[in-house]
Amino acid sequence: EASTNILLSALTQNGRLNDAKSVFDRTRQRNVVTWTTLIAAFAQNGHLGEARQLFEAMPQRNIVSWTTILQGFVVLPDVDEAANVFFSMPGRDPVAYNAMIVSYADSGRVLEARALFDEMKQRDTVSWNTIVQAYAQNGHVDQAAFTFDRMPQWDVVSWTAMVTGHAQAGHALQSWEFFVFMKQRNVVSWNGIMNACALTGNILGSKQIFQKMPQWDEISWTSLLAGYAQNGKLLEAEELLVDFPSDD
RNA sequence: UAACACCAGUUAUGA
Numbered sequence: 012e013a014s015t016n017i018l019l020s021a022l023t024q025n026g027r028l029n030d031a032k033s034v035f036d037r038t039r040q041r042n043v044v045t046w047t048t049l050i051a052a053f054a055q056n057g058h059l060g061e062a063r064q065l066f067e068a069m070p071q072r073n074i075v076s077w078t079t080i081l082q083g084f085v086v087l088p089d090v091d092e093a094a095n096v097f098f099s100m101p102g103r104d105p106v107a108y109n110a111m112i113v114s115y116a117d118s119g120r121v122l123e124a125r126a127l128f129d130e131m132k133q134r135d136t137v138s139w140n141t142i143v144q145a146y147a148q149n150g151h152v153d154q155a156a157f158t159f160d161r162m163p164q165w166d167v168v169s170w171t172a173m174v175t176g177h178a179q180a181g182h183a184l185q186s187w188e189f190f191v192f193m194k195q196r197n198v199v200s201w202n203g204i205m206n207a208c209a210l211t212g213n214i215l216g217s218k219q220i221f222q223k224m225p226q227w228d229e230i231s232w233t234s235l236l237a238g239y240a241q242n243g244k245l246l247e248a249e250e251l252l253v254d255f256p257s258d259d
Numbered sequence: 260u261a262a263c264a265c266c267a268g269u270u271a272u273g274a
Contacts, residue, residue, distance in 0.1 A: 016266035024265095047267040054268095078268040085269085109269040140270045147271095171271045202272040209273095234273040 012040040016048060023052035043069070047076045054083030074100070078107045085114040105133055109141050116145030140168045147176030156185075167193065171200045178207030186211070202230050209238030218247075232256065 015038050022031040035041070035049050046069040053062035066072065066080045077100045084093035093114040100107060108131050115124035128134070128142045139162045146155035155176050162169060170193040177186035186207040193200060201224040208216035217238045221231065232255055239248035 013266055018266090020266055023267095042266090044267050049267090051267060073267095075268045080268090082268060104269095106269045111269090113270070135269095137270045142270095144270065166271095168271045173271090175272065197271095199272050204272090206272060228272095230273045232273085237273060 012038075012042060012045070015040070016042075016044050019045065019048045023048060026056075028052055028056060043071060043073055043076060047073075047079050050076065050083075051079045054079060055086070057087065059083050059087060059089075074102055074104055074107065077101070078104075078110060081107060082110050085110050085117070088114065088117055090114045090118040090120070105131065105135050105138055109135075109137050112138070112141050112145060116141070116148060119149055121145055121149050121151065136162075136164060136166055136169070139163070140166070140172060143169060144172045144176070147172060147179070150180070152176050152180040152182065167195050167197055167200060171203045174200065174207055175203045178203075178210045181211060183207065183211035183213065198224070198226050198228050198231065201225075202228075202234055205231070206234050206238070209234070209241065212242070214238050214242040214244060229256075 015034070019031050019034055022034065031049060031052055035045065038045065046065060050062045050065045053065065062080060062083050066076065069076065077096065081093055081096040081100070084096060093111060097103070097107065097111040108127055112124045112127050115121070115127065124142065124145045128138065131138060139158070143155045143158050143162070146152070146158060155173065159169065159173055170189055173189040174186050177189065186204070190200065190204040201220065205217045205220045205224070208214065208220060217235055221235050224231065232251070236248055236251055239245070239251065
């Protein structure tokens with residue numbers, strides 16, 4: 012039955028929702044993971060109705076199944092339904108809190124996001140990153156920086172959030188400083204600083220970063236292209252298109 | 260402090 016769940020997981024990861032559903036329907040031995048895997052698949056594709064039906068039909072739910080349905084409303088987005096689920100849950104762990112904080116942040120309700128954060132018994136690094144990002148994306152980079160300074164520990168996500176947060180506020184220098192001070196960088200950090208340059212009008216910097224970065228993904232290419240386009244560098248954009256990687 | 264092949268939930272980058 013673990014093997015069924017592995018199959019289900021593989022199918023949903025490849026977007027084969029229908030196949031996943033039919034496998035689910037044909038299996039007799041379902042456990043909470045079987046159910047939750049399918050619920051997550053529906054929820055991640057915006058099919059909250061189906062997800063909710065399964066959620067209500069499942070014989071027993073645990074905190075992961077609750078958080079899965081919660082997350083479905085977070086990404087929809089439907090902050091009120093998300094809050095509904097969140098406050099109905101039999102128990103809340105940091106993962107559930109973090110998801111709900113994101114929902115408040117995405118709808119501009121920073122104070123409520125902060126209130127939840129303060130109310131948490133245990134905060135993990137994701138919690139801190141989430142509240143830092145909540146401030147940054149709502150135009151309070153100063154608060155984001157203040158909170159960042161008080162975090163017990165940082166990871167690559169924390170640093171990258173500050174790089175992009177400052178860039179969005181137009182603080183090119185601070186953005187760059189955070190990038191330089193980072194101990195570990197991944198492709199997201201590199202994409203972030205490249206976009207930071209473009210955002211603050213330094214498209215030449217974007218190009219240089221693109222050339223220097225150790226690895227690229229689709230977002231790296233799209234970012235540079237967008238940077239050119241938004242700064243009126245149409246010739247450069249066309250040149251870049253020639254070298255664009257294709258996905259087959 | 261990580262590796263030894265992934266059964267489900269939360270945070271950072273572009274369009």
